[in-house]
Structures are given as structure tokens and as C-alpha cells.
Amino acid sequence: MSQTDTVSRILDAAEALFAERGFTETSLRTITSTAGVNLAAVNYHFGSKKELIQAVFERFLTPFTEDLEAELDRRIATGQELHVEGLLESLYRVGLGGLSDRGLDPQRFMRLLGLAYTQFQGHLRRFIVSRYGDSYRRFAGLLAEALPGVDPVTFYWRLYFMLGATIFTLSSYDAIEAILREDFGAQSSLPETLERLVPAASAMLKVEAI
Amino acid sequence: MSQTDTVSRILDAAEALFAERGFTETSLRTITSTAGVNLAAVNYHFGSKKELIQAVFERFLTPFTEDLEAELDRRIATGQELHVEGLLESLYRVGLGGLSDRGLDPQRFMRLLGLAYTQFQGHLRRFIVSRYGDSYRRFAGLLAEALPGVDPVTFYWRLYFMLGATIFTLSSYDAIEAILREDFGAQSSLPETLERLVPAASAMLKVEAI
């Protein structure tokens, strides 16, 4: 084994197994044997399982937020109007394209993001907020500006509605797609689903009624 | 201890602890010591931890679906038009009111429902689908009828968008509410949040654009 790719082999295996089964359901022994490395390597390189979990998230969240920031900069620089649909498209395009360019599976990315919210790992939520909170707040701010009629509290609730619809749906994408394929024979792709999500989420954010 | 309330004491403790920490993160020893019963009682009365998890869900999903069916029957019997907002209101009213009448915490109910979808317990999903799938399909069918313009595949994706927005938001209700209270000083109640969710989810289901 060529020395230092041990770290990335562990990250690869951990990422796949976490997305598939969750954190507590995945043991270090499963990870290391999948990665073909020694059990002690995880504690040697990462310190603990907690820090391994954080490292997995860091590896895909850092390029994701960087790409998103760049995309927002680009949109602002070219003087494009920042309407709701455009912002959501930016978000989804980065999540879909930017990551797969780097060889990362966007679906796995969504499953992990869903886990970060629903599994009970306090340290993970704290880690993500402290590391990527600024980018999140920037995006939320731009979205709020694009919705001048909506009062702040209502806006934030709807932002969470949107996050819920996105994360929930995409992290169970395979299961939902399988059901629809069985019932309607129609198979849909991930980009197609995002194309359905943009107008739906936009409509939800924009409603006039109380 | 008055003999046979051991079963319900276990269910009470398990329900609260599962909602708080998740399934794998909650040990039988924590459950039994919280309930004040012997460790072996779980295996004696329920057979296994899996079956205990299912029993917890059965205890609140059975009254919930019965109430929902009754509410739908009532709406149809009184000849009310079944529009989208009304159906969602029925769903949320039953989830909120019907359960708390029975002394069950609606938020806990939502957290557990979220867990059922996101935790990796294949047996749970199978159990719920086989037991409550008919009620689910009936509700989905009525909702589809109220949306004649929307093609079936798009409808089902949007149904999952709505489920995601609902389950995700309400299962993290406490956390989100705390953030909004800190940032805006405005505190919102669960009924208020559902009042925001009805028009938002309706708008999402009804959009005209592709």
C-alpha cells in the first residue's frame, strides 16, 4: 500500500458505510477491514471515531461551500438579479455538479447531510455550524432579500420547510425512486427531481397567504 | 408495582428515550431502569428490542390512523369539498389534537416518525408499511384527487417534499424554535407552525409551472 493513502482509504470506506448504515451502526472494525487497513490506523490518524466522522464531513462540505460561495460571487459580479429560483438552482447545481466533478457521489452527500441533522451526534452539529455557518447565513440572507414581502420569522420557518423537503427527499432518493418506478414504470433521475424541487420549493417560499 | 402495568411502564420509558436519543443509542438497561422494572422484563413481554420498537410505534400509530380515517369519513359524510388545505388541516389536526387527547406528546410523535424514516431499521419501515399502508394510500389518493392538474409522478414527488418539510421541521421543532427565539425574540407555538405549514405545503403541491 502506497503509504499515505491510508487516510483517504479510511475516509472513503467510512463515507460509504456511514451513508449506508449510520454512525453508531458502523464499527471501526468494519471501516478498517473495508478499507483494507489496520484497526489502529483510525485512532492513529484521526484520534477518535468522533473526529473521523467530522473529517468525513469536512472533506465534502469544504469544497461544497467553496463552490457555493464562488457561484454566488459569480452571480453577483455579473449583475444577475438574485431571484428565488436562481438561488435554489445555484444551490442544487453546486450540490450536484461541483461535487461529482470531484468524484464525490451527490446522493451519498445528501444522505450524510440528512444524518447530520437527524442522528444524535451533538458534536457534529456543533462542528458544522462553527465551520460552515457563515456560508449558510450568507445564502439565507440573499434568499431573504429575494423575498421582500415575507416577514423574517415566517421566512425562517419556510427556509426549514425547504431544507426538510430537500434533505428528506434526496437522502431517501433511492427508496422513493424505486417506489415510483414500481408504481408508474416511470423512472426519474436526480437532476429531474431537482428540476421538480426548484419550482415547488420556490412556490412554498413565496406564498402570499398568511 | 401493580403487576401488569409493567408493559406500559416500559413503553412509556422507551417512547421518551427513543424520541430523545434514537434506537441504537438507547439501551435496554436505560429503558428498564427508567421504567423501574427488571432488565429481563423487555424480553419477557416483547420478545426482543426490535419488537419493543414496533410496539412503541403501534401504540401511537394505531390511534392516529384510526382518528385520521374517522376524520376523513366525517369530511366525506358531511359532503365537504376535499380541497388541499382542508386535507392537510385534517392531517395536522389529528396529529396534534387527537394524540394529545390521549395523553401522547405530539412532538414526540413527530420525532419518532422522523426516526422511522431516517434511522436504519429495515424491520420498522416494513412493519409500518404493512400495518398502516392502506390509510396512507387513502389519504394520498384523496390529496391526488384534489390536485387534478398535476401528473401522477410529479404529485408523488411533491407528496414526499411535503412529508419531508413536515417531518423534518416538526421533529427538530425544539431546536428550530430555540434558534428563532434567540434571533428574533419571537416565540412560536406548534399550532402556529402548523398554520404556517398548511399554506406553504399547499402552495408547493399546487404549483402550475413544470
Next chain:
DNA sequence: CATCATTTAAAACAGTTGTTTAACTCTGGC
């Protein structure tokens, strides 16, 4: 060539997990 970080191996660590056992207590029906 020596050095030092990296990797492997194997073992042990101390906990925790779900489950099972066998003995015990209690109670309702004969």
C-alpha cells in the same frame, strides 16, 4: 546510512450490548 514518521500485527483493555437462564415470588382458580 541513519532517522523518523508511518504502517502493520496481535493482543489486551475495560465497557457495553441484547439475550438467556434458573431460581424465586406472587396470585387466581380448583
Next chain:
DNA sequence: GCCAGAGTTAAACAACTGTTTTAAATGATG
């Protein structure tokens, strides 16, 4: 009054968890 059976108890089971330690081997860098 007694006894079968349901209910409870403490103890032990075997398996697994994350982590640490020992040791030896490997490889790149200076």
C-alpha cells in the same frame, strides 16, 4: 390450602464496542 402458571429477579452469557499498547516492519527524507 395448594398448586400451576404468570411475573419478577439477579446473575451470567457471549459478542461486540472504541481505544490503547506492545512490537516489529516498512518506507521515504535528510
